[in-house]
Amino acid sequence: MSLLAPEWTALLYLLAAVCFILALKGLSSPKHARRGNLIGSLGALVAVVTVFFSIKLENIPLILAAIAVGSAIAVPIARKVKMTQMPQLVGGFNGVGGGAAALVAVLELGHNDDLWVRIAIVFTMLVGAVSFSGSAVTVLKLQELITTRPILFPGLPVVMSVAVLAAVGAAVMTVIDGSWVWPVALLVLGLLVGIFLVLPVGGADVPIVISLLNAFTGIAVGASGIVLGNVLLLVAGTLVGASGTILTMAMAAAMGRGVTGIMFGAFKGGSTAGSTTQSDRPVRSSSAEDVAVQLGYAQNVVIVPGYGLAVAQGQHTIAELATALEARGVHVVFGIHPVAGRMPGHMNVLLAEANVPYESLKELDEINPEFKNTDVVLVVGANDVVNPAAKSTPGSPIYGMPILEVGDANQIVFLKRSMRPGFAGIENEILFDPKTELLFGDAKESLSKVLSAVKAL
Amino acid sequence: MDAVTLLTVVVLAVFVGFEVISKVTSKLHTPLMSGANAIHGIILVGAIIVAGQTNDPWLLAVAIAAVVLATANMVGGFVVTDRMLEMFRGKKPAAKTGEDAK
Numbered sequence A: 001m002s003l004l005a006p007e008w009t010a011l012l013y014l015l016a017a018v019c020f021i022l023a024l025k026g027l028s029s030p031k032h033a034r035r036g037n038l039i040g041s042l043g044a045l046v047a048v049v050t051v052f053f054s055i056k057l058e059n060i061p062l063i064l065a066a067i068a069v070g071s072a073i074a075v076p077i078a079r080k081v082k083m084t085q086m087p088q089l090v091g092g093f094n095g096v097g098g099g100a101a102a103l104v105a106v107l108e109l110g111h112n113d114d115l116w117v118r119i120a121i122v123f124t125m126l127v128g129a130v131s132f133s134g135s136a137v138t139v140l141k142l143q144e145l146i147t148t149r150p151i152l153f154p155g156l157p158v159v160m161s162v163a164v165l166a167a168v169g170a171a172v173m174t175v176i177d178g179s180w181v182w183p184v185a186l187l188v189l190g191l192l193v194g195i196f197l198v199l200p201v202g203g204a205d206v207p208i209v210i211s212l213l214n215a216f217t218g219i220a221v222g223a224s225g226i227v228l229g230n231v232l233l234l235v236a237g238t239l240v241g242a243s244g245t246i247l248t249m250a251m252a253a254a255m256g257r258g259v260t261g262i263m264f265g266a267f268k269g270g271s272t273a274g275s276t277t278q279s280d281r282p283v284r285s286s287s288a289e290d291v292a293v294q295l296g297y298a299q300n301v302v303i304v305p306g307y308g309l310a311v312a313q314g315q316h317t318i319a320e321l322a323t324a325l326e327a328r329g330v331h332v333v334f335g336i337h338p339v340a341g342r343m344p345g346h347m348n349v350l351l352a353e354a355n356v357p358y359e360s361l362k363e364l365d366e367i368n369p370e371f372k373n374t375d376v377v378l379v380v381g382a383n384d385v386v387n388p389a390a391k392s393t394p395g396s397p398i399y400g401m402p403i404l405e406v407g408d409a410n411q412i413v414f415l416k417r418s419m420r421p422g423f424a425g426i427e428n429e430i431l432f433d434p435k436t437e438l439l440f441g442d443a444k445e446s447l448s449k450v451l452s453a454v455k456a457l
Numbered sequence B: 001m002d003a004v005t006l007l008t009v010v011v012l013a014v015f016v017g018f019e020v021i022s023k024v025t026s027k028l029h030t031p032l033m034s035g036a037n038a039i040h041g042i043i044l045v046g047a048i049i050v051a052g053q054t055n056d057p058w059l060l061a062v063a064i065a066a067v068v069l070a071t072a073n074m075v076g077g078f079v080v081t082d083r084m085l086e087m088f089r090g091k092k093p094a095a096k097t098g099e100d101a102k
Helices: A006-026 A030-054 A060-080 A083-111 A115-142 A156-176 A181-198 A203-228 A231-254 A259-264 A288-296 A307-311 A315-327 A346-353 A364-373 A443-456 B003-022 B026-040 B043-051 B057-087 B094-101
Strands: A300-305 A331-336 A361-363 A376-380 A411-416 A436-440
Touching: A006 A030, A006 A231, A006 B003, A006 B026, A030 B026, A030 B043, A030 B057, A060 A083, A060 B043, A060 B057, A083 A115, A083 A181, A083 A203, A083 A346, A083 B026, A083 B043, A083 B057, A115 A156, A115 A181, A115 A203, A156 A181, A203 A231, A203 A259, A203 B003, A203 B026, A203 B043, A231 A259, A231 B003, A231 B026, A231 B043, A288 A315, A288 A376, A288 A411, A288 A436, A288 A443, A300 A315, A300 A346, A300 A364, A307 A315, A307 A346, A307 A443, A315 A331, A315 A346, A315 A443, A331 A346, A331 A364, A346 A361, A346 B026, A346 B057, A361 A364, A361 B026, A411 A443, A436 A443, B026 B057, B043 B057
Parallel strands: A300 A331, A300 A376, A331 A361, A376 A411, A411 A436
Antiparallel strands: none
């Protein structure tokens, strides 16, 4: 088989890199996003076909079989996964990518004597291993196979520090010494660091962790580009690393906290631990029929969904309710907080699944000025993202977090399971506001009741 | 390729990444994550290279494992992103409003 000239290989890789950039660029609007993703996948196809013709490869049948197996595993999962389970899936795919980068790096150790390349190798191994095990723990948490509460044990910070130092030591030894003991130790320590990194993170902070680990895998893949002298891997990995980093920072800003505060907050007994005490102050509770009347005769309604909606799988019912209200001439939009759900943008995906048109999904900055002209705000399964303590109580763990200012609306209706505080464990003053009514119960059941009451109006 | 050229590429890629991502609407942050996820599945290229250049059975086994993982990452990532983006639809044409009541 004749091979491509190196120039052609480089040009085809450049084409693939451009496709990846266009794929990310396409996401600036829902209109062109799908086409962008298609362009990205074509770029990946070009790159994979190119590699077979660019260097002399052995074992080609075996490699093709492995690709077939990988696709056969991933495609059915990707097709069937429920939208509420998207965070687990993305976390899982991210982990296997990190694992693959670490394995590729290990294999390059045998025939590279250049100091810088060896440093890139140990870096890729460490970051890839952290990403792999960290993602695995994240998936376990999201699937609730282990508790979503922060897992802490005495001495965790010490264990973590020792593991990190030992990993760095093993990395240095791998660079300078040829023994196979060091790379194995490095991988094992990397896996441990990943586990210790994610265990203390609470469920509400998981979106940030997924995003951060995504950045890690990107960086590992970028470093593997240096290892293999492959510019495409370098560019693609760096792009993902940069995007993951910026998204992580955006998420942290949307929670009003620093990234380090989220990752290490629980070490210091920080905010995610929270309290679960109930308040016995009086609130106004309401009935489904009353809520239906308020919504049915309003002009402008804003629905604020939170993770409780996803847990109850109520996205289809809420979309039906919105349609029923619009049929009555009520203007309905959804106000979506950036960190609502279990991964960035999670609520938007759930509502899109339920056929809510994307024009009706409003971001924080778009919707906040609208609350003044809103007759009724319907808050479903959300709490902390509408808690005014974020603005008014400097000592509160969520102080500084931008919130949806539902207090500006004429009336507020909360669909809540109980009076338990939200994840941050802080009481929400707005629940006791005279404008506020509460309808207790499972989000989906309450929504169905309100829906049938609206239809009966 | 020499170190300075590689560094140039990295720095430019970082800026392109920051520029492109800061324009992504927050509505699409989930597809952004899964799409970026699919893109780092390009480590498949690296896995193919190492798998094609070893004949030691143990090393080959590790490399083949890397190919399987990387393929799952890349193919699964693109498929699930497409599935999500397909759901993001705009409002139906206004001409149909009269028929909504069935």
